[in-house]
Amino acid sequence: MAVYSNSAKKRDWKQYISSRLGFWFGILLLVLLGIIVLAPLAWALSSSLRNPREAFKLPPDWLPLNPDWSNYGKVFEQIPYATYLWNSIFVCSVTIAGQLVTATMASGQRYYILVHPGNPDDTNSSDYHSCFCTYEQATFGGYPCVADSASHRYSLWHFPATSIFLADSQRI
Amino acid sequence: MQSSLKKEQAPLKSSGLFSWLTDNTLTGMARRKALMGYLFVLPTMLGLLIFVIGPVLVSFGLSFFDWDIIGEAKFVGPKNYSRLVDDPVVLTSFRNTAVFVLVAVGFQMTLSLLLALAIQQKRMRTWARYLFRSIFFLPLLTSGATISIVLAYMFQREFGPINYYLGQIGISRISWLNSSQWSLITVALTYVWHQLGFTLIVFIGGLGNISREVQDAADVDGATGAFRLWFITLPLLSPTLLFAAVVGIINALQVFSEPFVMTKGGPGDSSRTVVMMICQAAFPNLEVGYGSAITVILFAVIMAVTGLQFYLSKRWVYYQ
């Protein structure tokens, strides 16, 4: 039973316009900056498919019409790229694994994995779908990776003998 | 009867370290628990000690020596520091780094905040959010040196695409990398391009943590637009802002690959940063002691700036 005064109507109309404007301005900003941010990568990608001579043309050809894939072959010929890649992967994985273990040990906290499959009727997309959490967080509500606990009801299942919780929620 | 039995069961006691660990008493248990705690922390501490604290201490020590890598290190006391203070190139590099930090971190934080706000808008579809997030995160996946080479070509005055397109809209050619005014800004632009994604993700996370209840309350109470941004969103975002600022400034103070690859210090010394000076002192000048002295000063500067930020944060950061 809403009663709208004249000033309220005006205020609503202005808000409507400004929020719409805000949205489209945001889109514009995103698209413009997105193009600027992607441009060097796109140039690098299209140059990789071309002879060096053609890569330096002005204006630059953003789309390679006759892609020349030989450059990629040359990379593997000229440097032991596969070896370097493997080295990076190895160093990365061991480092991360090591850090996880030692950091967790240092923090003295036991972590569980909480999996939340998400809600089909919930358009709030700041829901993540899985996270690490402590036991208290998982069982006593206030899940760190699922928002809107006030408007949802959660049920929790624990996969036996593992550290994985499965959460399901329903809008109240 | 039972109480007398308990009294007779005196706890086992032996002497020395063995007993310290294996005492079957409450204190023994407490000690064992504490020991386990220390052992658990040991790997992290060892790593920190060997790889972080160790080199830092060696660096501090080396700053009082003269060492050219090939020969022996000679003790010279505070000579390196007094030389540092009088060296115009080093002072220029500190000034350049300060300007760089202001420009780069300023740009980076503002742009990522705007972008994060734009991405997190209510009306934004999920697929669009993911799309834009990925787009802006892509530059972070490239290595600083490689992208500096690509951008150095793009900023080239006569043959680069950037000046070409600027020419199309009527702006005359800018000498991005070959002039003292622009070289530092160009390097800052490259740096911002590279790091934008990181700050963006941090801010998106921060914005996502603003609870729904507050936002709904704001909606109901009619707080919109700029008012909402300034009085609600930003204060709730302030811990994230502090984090981004601290990390951003610390990283920007140590910038190296972008200026080194793009301008090697720029025309003259206009884009020479402190870390470049440290590197130059080691190679090719072979004056490791001098470089260490510069490192110590930089360390002090970073500590001071970070400390200042934390002190000021008491004013404007709102913790829930």
Added chain:
Amino acid sequence: MSDHKRKPYSRRKFLRVAGIGVVGAASLAACGDATSTTAPAVTTAPVAATTAAAGTTAATSATTAAAGTTPASATTVAGGTTAPAVISGQGKSIKVAVLGDQTAAGRRQPLIAPFIAKYPGATVEIMPVAGATWDEYFNKLLAMKAAGNIPDVIYVATEGTQLFASKGLAEPLDEYVKKDKAALTSYFSDVHPALVEAMMYEGNLYQLPFDWNGANLYYNTAMFAEAGYSEVGADWTKDKFYEVAKKVSKKDAVYGYQWVNRVWGSWSSWMFTNNSNLLVEEKAPGGEWLWSTFYPNDVAAKNRGGGWRWTAAKANDAANVEALDFMNQLYKEGISPSIELGSGATLQGIFSAGKIAMTQAGGFWVATLKAQGMAKGSYDVALMPKWKTQRHHFGTAGYVISKDSKNKELAWEWLKYLTTTDAMNNELTLKELRATPVRRSLMNEARYGTDGPKNWKIFYDTLDKYPDTSPIPAPPSYLQMRNTFTKYTGLAMAGEQTPKAALDAMQKELEPLFKK
């Protein structure tokens, strides 16, 4: 949901899991090693194990070599070597550092098998050390020396010869050369004495030149034809050069002339042709043993001493200011684009894209221009135009034996082996054309006829016809000199300082380097 009673993660369980994790990581490491995590080294360990006939070792090394290299011609090696091997290489190994990436190492792979055939049991490991320019390469080698694992043999260019020699990193080769006189006579007779002199320091020889590059003029024939010129004539002067460059340039589209901000092949060419140099030149005494033994009747070897000495800086000499003024004039008039720092890789791209008409480069461009798609005949080479003189400059490179090496004899054998025609032809194979060989006999039709520029003869003419051609100024303090040189050149060419002011400042900064 009633897990409150569950025991905390017990220590036993954790240790078990940790143990499995460690074993897992170790097995990952093992399978990493199998694909050789030591990326730089291209070892010939499997080859060294076989002491069978040269044929089979060559075949195995060819298959283990990086893709893209030509298989070793093992059968022709026997003809190229001199006396049969007297030194056993058993158990000895040498590490050879070269500038470049894996291709650089791969291109030298075919050299190893014939060498090992002569010294069975020896191992040679070619280690590529990456660097965009020579000073990055030297920096890395100095770091290796600090770490205590400097390689036995190091590929060093003029830029570093005196640096290595003066810091005691290189072993003088005098005694070795005197001992092996017979084997080296044919080599020295085929190499111009200027190249050898560049590798001497204070009377001692430190390297045997292997390849070199003179700074010659490359020009785009199509752009020339468009402007009405057929070629760069042998009689061109600086004024004619200016006239042509101006005519060929089209405002904001193509440029007549460009160069890279570096020591070799930059405005240094104009310093030289204006009869000046960045530093004051002198010749060190000594060296008669070499000249009298190997160049007894050579006119070109007269007046050569024990190596170059650059004793003082004269950056702001009037002739230098004039040269830099000329460069600045070209830039202001739109004949030259802005000058970049670097090694010239972008310069190559821009030249092959037809945006600049002329630039300086050496023989090493022939291969890369071909790889970038420049058709034969679309460019040509010429000598620098004449100003007060027509003095050219060059850089050369060879291998140095580390003073710290434990296998100096084997290292010397490697150096000697590389002076042979077959070794030089192997590395700089006709397909690769990477650098200009120091042997006059190898600068022939076979090398440049099919793919090279029409006037390839001028490459060696730079040495033969111009006896005053000398190496770039490369004192022991080369690395700092280079930084100062490029810094003030950059300032002058960016228009922020007049050439005179820039060179004055450069002089002030260079002087302390020569106070000894």
